[in-house]
Amino acid sequence: MRTILQINWIVQSDRIFPLKLHSPKAEAARDAIAPFTELIKSPEYIHQTNLL
Incomplete structure (x- = not known):
């Protein structure tokens, strides 16, 4: 069975x-x-990652 991770994501305007x-x-x-x-x-x- 696959577990789905439920997290509230915050994406800033600069991605x-x-x-x-x-x-x-x-x-x-x-x-x-x-x-x-x-x-x-x-x-x-805190890590900061950019949406590709």
Whole structure:
């Protein structure tokens, strides 16, 4: 059985996805958006990815 990850996404007007790393679903969310985003910044607490 396949599990669907349910997350409320916030996409900024400049097509940036902010991803909080301390969230319990952060790893699964990062894996889910990896095919259609690229990492822009990766400070300690939040990653910023750009929508391709």
